Structures are given as structure tokens and as C-alpha cells.
Amino acid sequence: MPAAEQIRAAVLRYLDTVATGTSADIAALYAEDATLEDPVGTPPHAGRAAIEEFYRPLDAVRTTTELLTVRIAGNSAAFGFRVVTETGEQTVTVSPIDVMTFDEQAQITSMRAFWSPDDIEPR
Amino acid sequence: MPAAEQIRAAVLRYLDTVATGTSADIAALYAEDATLEDPVGTPPHAGRAAIEEFYRPLDAVRTTTELLTVRIAGNSAAFGFRVVTETGEQTVTVSPIDVMTFDEQAQITSMRAFWSPDDIEPR
Numbered sequence: 001m002p003a004a005e006q007i008r009a010a011v012l013r014y015l016d017t018v019a020t021g022t023s024a025d026i027a028a029l030y031a032e033d034a035t036l037e038d039p040v041g042t043p044p045h046a047g048r049a050a051i052e053e054f055y056r057p058l059d060a061v062r063t064t065t066e067l068l069t070v071r072i073a074g075n076s077a078a079f080g081f082r083v084v085t086e087t088g089e090q091t092v093t094v095s096p097i098d099v100m101t102f103d104e105q106a107q108i109t110s111m112r113a114f115w116s117p118d119d120i121e122p123r
Numbered sequence: 124m125p126a127a128e129q130i131r132a133a134v135l136r137y138l139d140t141v142a143t144g145t146s147a148d149i150a151a152l153y154a155e156d157a158t159l160e161d162p163v164g165t166p167p168h169a170g171r172a173a174i175e176e177f178y179r180p181l182d183a184v185r186t187t188t189e190l191l192t193v194r195i196a197g198n199s200a201a202f203g204f205r206v207v208t209e210t211g212e213q214t215v216t217v218s219p220i221d222v223m224t225f226d227e228q229a230q231i232t233s234m235r236a237f238w239s240p241d242d243i244e245p246r
Contacts, residue, residue, distance in 0.1 A: 004239060004241070039196040041196050041198065041199065042197075069220070071220045071237040071239070071242060073162040073236070073239055074163045076163050076237060077237070078222065080194075080203060097192070097202075099201065099222060113196070114194040114196045114199060115194050116127060116195050119194060
């Protein structure tokens with residue numbers, strides 16, 4: 001099991017990479033056979049290629065992220081954060097709570113994002 | 124699937140019952156075959172009787188709760204909250220993030236609590 005500090009660092013690295021990296025950079029933080037369910041209740045994406053595809057739209061927008069709160073338990077983290085995307089025409093803010101699990105190397109093995117359209121603030 | 128507003132109401136009812144009800148009252152909010160994992164990474168408690176047993180220590184202390192944030196997705200909620208317990212000698216504050224799933228009647232079918240000893244503030 002990764003140490004709590006490794007998990008905390010992995011969460012921060014994830015948010016930093018969502019803000020500054022490419023979809024390939026983000027996918028590289030996931031284990032090869034990881035799963036991603038965003039939002040919870042929709043069909044999961046399985047495997048790093050599908051996960052990279054999921055993040056592809058971020059390559060075309062400017063994104064900033066901010067960690068609001070994080071709780072670590074076992075091999076898992078639950079964290080609230082804010083993500084702001086700017087397309088030039090529109091700025092959209094959404095503040096999900098994500099749950100992630102991690103392997104020994106603190107690679108993400110699963111991600112589940114809790115949010116609904118009610119949590120999106122267009123500006 | 125319960126509606127988002129039913130889930131939100133169930134989360135508030137849960138926190139209110141943790142603060143004001145007995146362990147039996149809290150267990151009654153769970154489905155008969157529900158599971159509870161608190162904190163995440165520890166062996167789950169299965170079934171309403173085991174869940175009531177889990178909450179039993181709360182019957183001996185004064186407890187207040189406060190919802191900090193909630194996100195609803197599908198049949199699930201993730202929510203941050205503060206729980207303060209007073210034994211007379213000691214006041215302990217802990218602020219977990221819980222993830223719950225709900226059935227059609229908005230009974231809790233599973234609860235997983237994300238927190239670690241780092242998140243406990245004795246006073």
C-alpha cells in the first residue's frame with residue numbers, strides 16, 4: 001500500500017497535470033489497466049488509451065485546478081477540487097469530489113468523479 | 124434510482140440522526156443488507172445489526188454534525204462533513220468525506236468513510 005504522503009503527492013500531481021499537461025501526460029499517471037468513471041453512474045472507461053481519449057478535450061482549452069480538501073484512507077483518496085476551463089468564449093467552473101485508488105507506485109488504479117450538472121457554473 | 128433531491132435529503136437526515144438519534148435510529152436509515160467501511164481500508168460491517176453495533180459508542184457521547192459539501196451522481200453521494208463528539212472530558216472533531224449509495228427508497232446501501240488519524244483534532 002502506498003504511504004499517505006505518496007497518495008497526497010499523487011493527488012497534487014494529478015491536479016497539476018490536468019492544469020498544465022497534455023491528455024497523454026494525464027493518462028500516464030494512471031496504471032495501464034486503470035478505470036475511470038466520470039461522472040459516477042456513467043459507463044467506466046477502461047485502460048490507459050481510453051483514459052487518454054477521455055481527457056483529450058482538455059488539450060484544446062486552458063485549464064486551472066485547485067485542491068480544496070483531501071482525505072486519505074487505505075490505498076484511497078477522496079478529494080474536493082475546483083477545475084476552471086476557458087475556451088476563449090466561455091469559462092466553466094466545476095467542483096467535483098473525486099475518489100481515487102492507487103497501486104504500490106502511487107499510480108492511479110481507479111477514478112470515480114462525483115458531480116452533477118447542478119455543480120457546473122458557467123460564466 | 125432515487126432522485127438527486129431524495130439523496131440530498133437522505134444525507135441531511137443521516138447527519139441529523141447521527142447528531143440526535145440513537146444507534147438504532149441511525150441503523151434504520153440503512154438497508155437491511157447494507158455495508159459500512161469506516162475508515163476505508165478496514166474490514167466492512169455487513170447488515171443492519173452490525174451497523175447498529177458500529178454506531179453504539181455514539182449513544183454515550185454528545186454529538187453534533189455539520190454538512191460541509193455534497194456532490195450527487197447516479198445513486199451515490201460524496202459529502203464532506205464535520206462531526207464533533209463530547210464525552211465530558213474530551214471534545215474530538217473529525218471531518219471525513221463519506222461516500223454513500225442509496226436504493227430506490229433512498230435507504231443507504233453502502234457507506235465508505237475516507238479519513239485518517241491525521242484528520243482528528245482533539246481539543
